[in-house]
Amino acid sequence: MDRQIKTLQDKNSYLDLQREKRITLLEVLDRALDKGVVISGDIVISVADVDLIYLGLKVLLSSVETMERLRGAPMAGAQEEPT
Protein backbone atom coordinates (compact mmCIF):
# COMPACT_ATOMS: atom_id res chain seq x y z
CA MET A 1 0.00 0.00 0.00
CA ASP A 2 2.71 2.46 1.07
CA ARG A 3 4.95 1.45 -1.79
CA GLN A 4 2.15 2.02 -4.30
CA ILE A 5 1.49 5.57 -3.09
CA LYS A 6 5.17 6.32 -3.13
CA THR A 7 5.42 5.31 -6.77
CA LEU A 8 2.45 7.48 -7.71
CA GLN A 9 3.94 10.45 -5.87
CA ASP A 10 7.28 9.84 -7.56
CA LYS A 11 5.58 9.68 -10.93
CA ASN A 12 3.77 12.95 -10.34
CA SER A 13 6.85 14.77 -9.17
CA TYR A 14 8.77 13.35 -12.14
CA LEU A 15 6.11 14.69 -14.49
CA ASP A 16 6.19 18.02 -12.68
CA LEU A 17 9.94 18.18 -13.09
CA GLN A 18 9.70 17.37 -16.79
CA ARG A 19 7.09 20.06 -17.25
CA GLU A 20 9.17 22.53 -15.28
CA LYS A 21 12.16 21.84 -17.52
CA ARG A 22 9.98 22.24 -20.58
CA ILE A 23 8.62 25.57 -19.37
CA THR A 24 12.09 26.83 -18.52
CA LEU A 25 13.25 25.94 -22.01
CA LEU A 26 10.21 27.57 -23.62
CA GLU A 27 10.75 30.72 -21.57
CA VAL A 28 14.39 30.87 -22.65
CA LEU A 29 13.46 30.27 -26.29
CA ASP A 30 10.80 32.99 -26.10
CA ARG A 31 13.60 35.42 -25.30
CA ALA A 32 16.88 34.21 -26.75
CA LEU A 33 15.69 33.23 -30.21
CA ASP A 34 13.84 36.40 -30.98
CA LYS A 35 15.05 39.22 -28.75
CA GLY A 36 18.14 40.79 -27.28
CA VAL A 37 20.78 42.42 -29.41
CA VAL A 38 19.67 41.47 -32.90
CA ILE A 39 22.43 42.03 -35.38
CA SER A 40 21.28 41.94 -38.93
CA GLY A 41 23.57 42.43 -41.84
CA ASP A 42 25.82 40.51 -44.06
CA ILE A 43 28.70 39.87 -41.71
CA VAL A 44 26.63 37.70 -39.42
CA ILE A 45 26.64 34.01 -40.19
CA SER A 46 23.14 32.60 -40.29
CA VAL A 47 21.90 29.26 -39.11
CA ALA A 48 20.91 27.59 -42.32
CA ASP A 49 21.52 24.89 -44.86
CA VAL A 50 22.82 27.61 -47.10
CA ASP A 51 25.67 29.87 -46.12
CA LEU A 52 24.09 33.29 -46.34
CA ILE A 53 27.24 35.37 -46.41
CA TYR A 54 27.35 37.33 -49.61
CA LEU A 55 30.82 36.68 -50.90
CA GLY A 56 31.20 39.92 -52.79
CA LEU A 57 30.44 41.97 -49.73
CA LYS A 58 32.60 39.78 -47.54
CA VAL A 59 35.57 40.28 -49.83
CA LEU A 60 35.06 44.03 -49.74
CA LEU A 61 34.54 44.19 -45.99
CA SER A 62 37.51 42.04 -45.12
CA SER A 63 39.88 44.42 -46.77
CA VAL A 64 39.26 47.43 -44.57
CA GLU A 65 42.46 49.12 -45.63
CA THR A 66 41.59 48.96 -49.31
CA MET A 67 38.13 50.24 -48.53
CA GLU A 68 39.45 53.24 -46.63
CA ARG A 69 41.92 54.00 -49.33
CA LEU A 70 39.27 53.81 -52.05
CA ARG A 71 36.76 55.84 -50.13
CA GLY A 72 38.93 58.61 -48.82
CA ALA A 73 42.23 59.24 -50.57
CA PRO A 74 42.30 61.12 -53.83
CA MET A 75 43.94 59.04 -56.50
CA ALA A 76 47.11 60.46 -58.06
CA GLY A 77 46.84 60.82 -61.82
CA ALA A 78 43.25 59.61 -61.97
CA GLN A 79 40.95 61.22 -64.51
CA GLU A 80 38.09 63.42 -63.43
CA GLU A 81 35.64 61.29 -61.56
CA PRO A 82 32.16 60.82 -62.93
CA THR A 83 29.63 62.63 -60.71
Next chain:
Amino acid sequence: MVIYTYGVIDSKDRIDETIFGLEGAGVYNVSYRDIGVAVSELREKIQEISDANVLKHEEVIETLMTKFTALPIKFPTIFNTKEDLLSMVEFYYQDFKDNLAGLRNKVEFGMKVIWPQDTIKQRIINACNKSNHSLSISTDSKAKSFLKEKFKQQQIEKEFQEEANRCIAVVDDYFNKIATEKRLKKLQTDNLLLNAAYLVEKDKQDDFKKAFEQLKSTPGDLKFLFSGPWPCYNFITLTKKPSSVDYFNTEDMLNRLLAQQGFAQERNAV
Protein backbone atom coordinates in the same frame (compact mmCIF):
# COMPACT_ATOMS: atom_id res chain seq x y z
CA MET B 1 36.77 28.18 -36.29
CA VAL B 2 34.21 30.92 -35.75
CA ILE B 3 33.39 33.39 -33.01
CA TYR B 4 30.22 32.84 -31.01
CA THR B 5 28.84 35.82 -29.07
CA TYR B 6 26.88 35.87 -25.81
CA GLY B 7 26.50 39.47 -24.74
CA VAL B 8 27.78 43.02 -24.84
CA ILE B 9 29.31 44.04 -21.50
CA ASP B 10 30.26 47.35 -19.96
CA SER B 11 33.89 46.43 -19.49
CA LYS B 12 37.08 46.23 -21.52
CA ASP B 13 38.81 44.07 -18.91
CA ARG B 14 39.53 40.38 -18.92
CA ILE B 15 36.79 38.21 -17.49
CA ASP B 16 38.23 36.99 -14.19
CA GLU B 17 35.95 34.08 -13.58
CA THR B 18 36.31 30.92 -15.65
CA ILE B 19 33.11 30.59 -17.66
CA PHE B 20 32.51 27.70 -20.01
CA GLY B 21 30.29 28.24 -23.03
CA LEU B 22 29.21 26.18 -26.02
CA GLU B 23 31.35 23.12 -26.76
CA GLY B 24 32.91 23.70 -23.37
CA ALA B 25 35.04 26.51 -24.75
CA GLY B 26 36.21 29.30 -22.48
CA VAL B 27 34.35 32.60 -22.59
CA TYR B 28 36.54 35.69 -22.95
CA ASN B 29 36.12 39.39 -23.59
CA VAL B 30 36.79 41.02 -26.95
CA SER B 31 37.08 44.65 -26.04
CA TYR B 32 36.43 47.80 -28.05
CA ARG B 33 37.15 51.10 -26.37
CA ASP B 34 35.41 50.94 -22.97
CA ILE B 35 33.06 48.04 -23.68
CA GLY B 36 33.39 44.47 -24.83
CA VAL B 37 31.68 41.40 -26.20
CA ALA B 38 31.80 38.12 -24.32
CA VAL B 39 32.60 35.38 -26.81
CA SER B 40 33.87 31.86 -27.16
CA GLU B 41 35.28 29.95 -30.08
CA LEU B 42 33.33 27.32 -31.97
CA ARG B 43 34.83 24.74 -34.25
CA GLU B 44 32.20 25.35 -36.90
CA LYS B 45 29.00 27.31 -37.18
CA ILE B 46 25.95 25.89 -35.44
CA GLN B 47 23.84 23.78 -37.76
CA GLU B 48 20.69 23.78 -35.71
CA ILE B 49 19.14 25.17 -32.61
CA SER B 50 19.54 22.59 -29.87
CA ASP B 51 18.03 22.86 -26.41
CA ALA B 52 21.40 22.38 -24.77
CA ASN B 53 23.00 25.18 -26.78
CA VAL B 54 20.25 27.68 -26.05
CA LEU B 55 20.30 26.87 -22.35
CA LYS B 56 24.06 27.15 -22.24
CA HIS B 57 23.84 30.51 -24.02
CA GLU B 58 21.41 31.71 -21.36
CA GLU B 59 23.52 30.33 -18.54
CA VAL B 60 26.59 32.23 -19.73
CA ILE B 61 24.67 35.50 -19.95
CA GLU B 62 23.28 35.07 -16.44
CA THR B 63 26.77 34.43 -15.09
CA LEU B 64 28.01 37.56 -16.86
CA MET B 65 25.20 39.51 -15.25
CA THR B 66 26.54 38.79 -11.78
CA LYS B 67 29.65 40.82 -12.63
CA PHE B 68 28.70 43.26 -15.38
CA THR B 69 25.80 44.98 -17.01
CA ALA B 70 25.18 42.74 -20.00
CA LEU B 71 23.11 43.13 -23.14
CA PRO B 72 22.07 39.59 -24.12
CA ILE B 73 22.70 38.81 -27.76
CA LYS B 74 20.15 36.89 -29.80
CA PHE B 75 20.89 33.22 -30.19
CA PRO B 76 22.84 32.38 -32.28
CA THR B 77 25.00 35.27 -33.45
CA ILE B 78 28.29 34.19 -34.93
CA PHE B 79 31.12 35.95 -36.71
CA ASN B 80 33.78 34.60 -39.01
CA THR B 81 36.56 36.77 -37.70
CA LYS B 82 37.43 39.06 -34.83
CA GLU B 83 37.62 41.91 -37.35
CA ASP B 84 34.03 41.31 -38.42
CA LEU B 85 32.96 41.35 -34.78
CA LEU B 86 34.86 44.57 -34.06
CA SER B 87 33.44 46.33 -37.10
CA MET B 88 29.98 45.43 -35.80
CA VAL B 89 30.77 46.83 -32.33
CA GLU B 90 32.17 49.96 -33.91
CA PHE B 91 28.97 50.35 -35.90
CA TYR B 92 26.68 49.93 -32.88
CA TYR B 93 28.99 51.48 -30.28
CA GLN B 94 26.74 54.38 -29.31
CA ASP B 95 23.66 52.15 -29.24
CA PHE B 96 25.45 49.70 -26.98
CA LYS B 97 26.60 52.48 -24.65
CA ASP B 98 23.10 53.90 -24.42
CA ASN B 99 21.53 50.50 -23.74
CA LEU B 100 24.15 49.58 -21.14
CA ALA B 101 23.47 52.84 -19.32
CA GLY B 102 19.72 52.35 -19.46
CA LEU B 103 19.79 48.75 -18.26
CA ARG B 104 22.33 49.10 -15.46
CA ASN B 105 20.98 47.51 -12.26
CA LYS B 106 17.80 46.41 -13.93
CA VAL B 107 16.29 43.02 -14.66
CA GLU B 108 13.38 41.72 -16.67
CA PHE B 109 10.33 39.87 -15.38
CA GLY B 110 7.91 37.95 -17.53
CA MET B 111 4.16 37.79 -17.02
CA LYS B 112 2.01 35.57 -19.21
CA VAL B 113 -1.74 35.19 -18.92
CA ILE B 114 -4.02 32.56 -20.40
CA TRP B 115 -7.71 33.22 -20.49
CA PRO B 116 -10.64 30.91 -21.32
CA GLN B 117 -10.94 32.19 -24.85
CA ASP B 118 -13.79 29.85 -25.86
CA THR B 119 -15.98 30.80 -22.92
CA ILE B 120 -15.44 34.49 -23.46
CA LYS B 121 -16.10 34.28 -27.18
CA GLN B 122 -19.30 32.32 -26.53
CA ARG B 123 -20.46 34.91 -24.04
CA ILE B 124 -19.87 37.66 -26.58
CA ILE B 125 -21.60 35.70 -29.36
CA ASN B 126 -24.65 35.17 -27.14
CA ALA B 127 -24.74 38.86 -26.29
CA CYS B 128 -24.42 39.82 -29.95
CA ASN B 129 -27.22 37.45 -30.95
CA LYS B 130 -29.54 39.03 -28.44
CA SER B 131 -28.57 42.60 -29.20
CA ASN B 132 -30.47 44.88 -31.53
CA HIS B 133 -27.36 46.33 -33.04
CA SER B 134 -27.19 44.78 -36.43
CA LEU B 135 -26.89 45.89 -40.01
CA SER B 136 -30.18 47.51 -40.91
CA ILE B 137 -30.79 45.96 -44.30
CA SER B 138 -33.33 43.49 -45.56
CA THR B 139 -32.18 39.92 -45.93
CA ASP B 140 -33.90 39.07 -49.16
CA SER B 141 -30.81 37.85 -51.01
CA LYS B 142 -27.73 35.72 -50.52
CA ALA B 143 -25.55 38.81 -50.79
CA LYS B 144 -27.47 40.66 -48.11
CA SER B 145 -27.44 37.68 -45.74
CA PHE B 146 -23.69 37.51 -46.28
CA LEU B 147 -23.34 41.16 -45.35
CA LYS B 148 -25.48 40.81 -42.25
CA GLU B 149 -23.46 37.82 -41.08
CA LYS B 150 -20.18 39.59 -41.88
CA PHE B 151 -21.27 42.58 -39.83
CA LYS B 152 -22.12 40.35 -36.88
CA GLN B 153 -18.69 38.69 -37.11
CA GLN B 154 -16.99 42.07 -37.10
CA GLN B 155 -18.98 43.13 -34.03
CA ILE B 156 -18.02 39.95 -32.22
CA GLU B 157 -14.36 40.44 -33.10
CA LYS B 158 -14.47 44.06 -31.96
CA GLU B 159 -16.02 43.11 -28.62
CA PHE B 160 -13.47 40.32 -28.22
CA GLN B 161 -10.56 42.72 -28.75
CA GLU B 162 -12.06 45.24 -26.33
CA GLU B 163 -12.55 42.58 -23.68
CA ALA B 164 -8.92 41.55 -24.16
CA ASN B 165 -7.81 45.15 -23.70
CA ARG B 166 -9.85 45.42 -20.50
CA CYS B 167 -8.43 42.22 -19.01
CA ILE B 168 -4.89 43.19 -19.89
CA ALA B 169 -5.32 46.61 -18.28
CA VAL B 170 -6.48 44.95 -15.05
CA VAL B 171 -3.42 42.71 -14.92
CA ASP B 172 -1.00 45.44 -15.97
CA ASP B 173 -2.34 47.66 -13.21
CA TYR B 174 -0.61 45.50 -10.61
CA PHE B 175 2.83 46.00 -12.12
CA ASN B 176 2.66 49.31 -13.92
CA LYS B 177 3.86 51.59 -11.16
CA ILE B 178 6.64 49.31 -9.93
CA ALA B 179 8.25 48.72 -13.31
CA THR B 180 10.37 51.21 -15.22
CA GLU B 181 9.19 50.05 -18.62
CA LYS B 182 6.96 47.41 -20.12
CA ARG B 183 6.38 45.52 -23.34
CA LEU B 184 2.92 44.04 -23.71
CA LYS B 185 1.99 41.59 -26.42
CA LYS B 186 -1.75 40.99 -26.80
CA LEU B 187 -3.24 37.70 -28.00
CA GLN B 188 -0.12 36.07 -29.41
CA THR B 189 -2.45 33.07 -29.66
CA ASP B 190 -6.19 33.09 -28.97
CA ASN B 191 -5.63 31.64 -25.52
CA LEU B 192 -2.46 33.55 -24.66
CA LEU B 193 -4.12 36.80 -23.70
CA LEU B 194 -0.93 38.49 -22.60
CA ASN B 195 2.80 37.98 -22.99
CA ALA B 196 4.36 40.80 -21.02
CA ALA B 197 7.89 41.82 -20.12
CA TYR B 198 8.55 44.32 -17.35
CA LEU B 199 11.80 46.16 -16.74
CA VAL B 200 12.37 46.37 -13.00
CA GLU B 201 15.11 47.95 -10.94
CA LYS B 202 17.04 45.38 -8.94
CA ASP B 203 16.02 46.84 -5.62
CA LYS B 204 12.35 46.77 -6.57
CA GLN B 205 12.33 43.04 -7.28
CA ASP B 206 10.65 42.13 -4.01
CA ASP B 207 7.89 44.69 -4.52
CA PHE B 208 7.34 43.26 -7.95
CA LYS B 209 7.08 39.72 -6.63
CA LYS B 210 4.65 40.90 -3.97
CA ALA B 211 2.48 42.45 -6.66
CA PHE B 212 2.29 39.07 -8.34
CA GLU B 213 1.25 37.44 -5.06
CA GLN B 214 -1.63 39.91 -4.91
CA LEU B 215 -2.66 39.30 -8.50
CA LYS B 216 -2.48 35.55 -7.96
CA SER B 217 -4.93 35.70 -5.08
CA THR B 218 -7.68 37.48 -7.01
CA PRO B 219 -10.61 35.27 -7.97
CA GLY B 220 -11.17 34.47 -11.60
CA ASP B 221 -10.41 31.92 -14.28
CA LEU B 222 -7.17 33.41 -15.54
CA LYS B 223 -3.98 31.35 -15.62
CA PHE B 224 -0.67 33.03 -14.83
CA LEU B 225 2.96 32.31 -15.59
CA PHE B 226 5.36 34.52 -13.69
CA SER B 227 9.09 34.25 -14.39
CA GLY B 228 12.26 36.08 -13.66
CA PRO B 229 14.56 37.72 -13.11
CA TRP B 230 15.86 37.50 -16.68
CA PRO B 231 18.49 39.39 -18.66
CA CYS B 232 16.77 42.34 -20.31
CA TYR B 233 16.08 40.75 -23.69
CA ASN B 234 12.96 42.76 -24.40
CA PHE B 235 14.33 46.17 -23.60
CA ILE B 236 17.16 46.58 -26.05
CA THR B 237 16.78 49.21 -28.74
CA LEU B 238 19.21 49.64 -31.58
CA THR B 239 18.70 52.86 -33.45
CA LYS B 240 21.33 52.36 -36.13
CA LYS B 241 20.16 50.37 -39.11
CA PRO B 242 22.62 48.50 -41.25
CA SER B 243 22.44 48.70 -45.01
CA SER B 244 25.21 48.56 -47.53
CA VAL B 245 24.92 52.34 -47.76
CA ASP B 246 25.82 52.65 -44.12
CA TYR B 247 28.93 50.54 -44.32
CA PHE B 248 30.05 52.18 -47.53
CA ASN B 249 28.61 53.67 -50.69
CA THR B 250 28.48 50.80 -53.16
CA GLU B 251 28.10 52.87 -56.28
CA ASP B 252 30.83 55.25 -55.28
CA MET B 253 33.06 52.30 -54.52
CA LEU B 254 32.39 50.67 -57.88
CA ASN B 255 33.10 53.89 -59.74
CA ARG B 256 36.40 54.25 -57.99
CA LEU B 257 37.30 50.63 -58.64
CA LEU B 258 36.54 51.12 -62.33
CA ALA B 259 38.49 54.35 -62.41
CA GLN B 260 41.39 52.54 -60.81
CA GLN B 261 41.15 49.85 -63.47
CA GLY B 262 40.95 52.47 -66.19
CA PHE B 263 44.00 54.19 -64.87
CA ALA B 264 45.95 50.90 -64.78
CA GLN B 265 44.92 50.07 -68.34
CA GLU B 266 46.06 53.43 -69.59
CA ARG B 267 49.48 52.90 -68.09
CA ASN B 268 49.80 49.49 -69.71
CA ALA B 269 48.88 50.94 -73.09
CA VAL B 270 51.96 53.11 -72.86
Next chain:
Amino acid sequence: MTMNRIIETNSQEAFIQEMEKVQDALPSRIDANPKNVEKGLAKLVLTLVELIRKLLEKQAMRRIEGGSLSEEEIEQMGETLLKLENKMQELKEIFGLKDEELNLNLGPLGDLM
Protein backbone atom coordinates in the same frame (compact mmCIF):
# COMPACT_ATOMS: atom_id res chain seq x y z
CA MET C 1 20.72 29.46 -11.87
CA THR C 2 23.05 32.14 -10.61
CA MET C 3 20.23 34.64 -10.72
CA ASN C 4 17.86 32.64 -8.54
CA ARG C 5 15.25 32.73 -11.21
CA ILE C 6 11.75 31.66 -10.29
CA ILE C 7 9.08 30.36 -12.59
CA GLU C 8 5.66 30.17 -11.01
CA THR C 9 2.43 29.14 -12.63
CA ASN C 10 -0.96 27.76 -11.73
CA SER C 11 -1.05 25.71 -14.92
CA GLN C 12 2.08 24.20 -16.44
CA GLU C 13 0.23 22.24 -19.14
CA ALA C 14 -1.73 25.19 -20.51
CA PHE C 15 1.37 27.35 -20.86
CA ILE C 16 3.43 24.57 -22.42
CA GLN C 17 0.69 24.14 -25.00
CA GLU C 18 0.44 27.85 -25.88
CA MET C 19 4.17 28.56 -25.87
CA GLU C 20 4.81 25.59 -28.13
CA LYS C 21 2.29 27.04 -30.58
CA VAL C 22 4.23 30.31 -30.50
CA GLN C 23 7.56 28.55 -31.02
CA ASP C 24 6.24 26.51 -33.93
CA ALA C 25 5.40 29.73 -35.70
CA LEU C 26 8.99 30.97 -35.50
CA PRO C 27 11.31 30.09 -38.34
CA SER C 28 14.28 28.38 -36.73
CA ARG C 29 15.86 27.58 -40.02
CA ILE C 30 16.13 29.81 -43.01
CA ASP C 31 14.56 27.78 -45.76
CA ALA C 32 16.34 28.26 -49.05
CA ASN C 33 15.05 24.95 -50.45
CA PRO C 34 13.93 25.68 -54.03
CA LYS C 35 10.98 23.30 -53.71
CA ASN C 36 9.49 25.49 -51.02
CA VAL C 37 10.23 28.78 -52.69
CA GLU C 38 7.15 28.58 -54.91
CA LYS C 39 4.85 27.88 -52.00
CA GLY C 40 6.51 30.78 -50.22
CA LEU C 41 5.77 33.05 -53.15
CA ALA C 42 2.12 31.96 -53.28
CA LYS C 43 1.87 32.58 -49.56
CA LEU C 44 3.26 36.09 -49.91
CA VAL C 45 1.00 37.02 -52.80
CA LEU C 46 -2.11 35.58 -51.17
CA THR C 47 -1.28 37.28 -47.88
CA LEU C 48 -1.24 40.64 -49.62
CA VAL C 49 -4.44 39.87 -51.52
CA GLU C 50 -6.05 38.80 -48.24
CA LEU C 51 -4.97 42.07 -46.62
CA ILE C 52 -6.59 44.09 -49.38
CA ARG C 53 -9.71 41.95 -49.29
CA LYS C 54 -10.12 42.38 -45.53
CA LEU C 55 -9.60 46.12 -45.79
CA LEU C 56 -12.19 46.27 -48.56
CA GLU C 57 -14.64 44.35 -46.40
CA LYS C 58 -14.14 46.66 -43.44
CA GLN C 59 -14.52 49.74 -45.58
CA ALA C 60 -17.61 48.37 -47.30
CA MET C 61 -19.29 47.54 -43.99
CA ARG C 62 -18.60 51.04 -42.73
CA ARG C 63 -20.24 52.58 -45.77
CA ILE C 64 -23.24 50.29 -45.53
CA GLU C 65 -23.65 51.09 -41.85
CA GLY C 66 -23.32 54.76 -42.67
CA GLY C 67 -26.52 54.51 -44.67
CA SER C 68 -25.31 56.42 -47.68
CA LEU C 69 -25.73 53.58 -50.18
CA SER C 70 -28.75 52.61 -52.24
CA GLU C 71 -30.35 49.16 -52.05
CA GLU C 72 -28.84 48.28 -55.38
CA GLU C 73 -25.35 49.41 -54.36
CA ILE C 74 -25.59 47.39 -51.17
CA GLU C 75 -26.68 44.33 -53.13
CA GLN C 76 -23.76 44.71 -55.55
CA MET C 77 -21.29 45.27 -52.75
CA GLY C 78 -22.52 42.16 -50.95
CA GLU C 79 -22.26 40.03 -54.08
CA THR C 80 -18.72 41.22 -54.83
CA LEU C 81 -17.53 40.61 -51.28
CA LEU C 82 -19.12 37.18 -51.27
CA LYS C 83 -17.42 36.27 -54.55
CA LEU C 84 -14.08 37.55 -53.27
CA GLU C 85 -14.34 35.49 -50.13
CA ASN C 86 -15.19 32.35 -52.07
CA LYS C 87 -12.37 32.97 -54.54
CA MET C 88 -9.85 33.34 -51.71
CA GLN C 89 -11.11 30.12 -50.18
CA GLU C 90 -10.56 28.37 -53.52
CA LEU C 91 -7.03 29.76 -53.88
CA LYS C 92 -6.14 28.74 -50.33
CA GLU C 93 -7.28 25.20 -51.08
CA ILE C 94 -5.35 25.08 -54.36
CA PHE C 95 -2.11 26.07 -52.64
CA GLY C 96 -2.81 24.09 -49.50
CA LEU C 97 -2.60 27.15 -47.27
CA LYS C 98 -4.42 27.64 -44.00
CA ASP C 99 -5.91 30.92 -42.75
CA GLU C 100 -3.23 31.34 -40.08
CA GLU C 101 -0.48 30.95 -42.68
CA LEU C 102 -1.59 34.04 -44.56
CA ASN C 103 0.04 36.53 -42.27
CA LEU C 104 3.29 38.44 -42.14
CA ASN C 105 5.30 39.11 -39.04
CA LEU C 106 6.58 42.65 -39.14
CA GLY C 107 8.95 42.25 -36.19
CA PRO C 108 8.46 45.06 -33.69
CA LEU C 109 5.27 46.15 -35.43
CA GLY C 110 3.62 42.84 -34.71
CA ASP C 111 1.65 40.85 -37.24
CA LEU C 112 0.22 42.37 -40.40
CA MET C 113 -3.26 41.03 -39.76
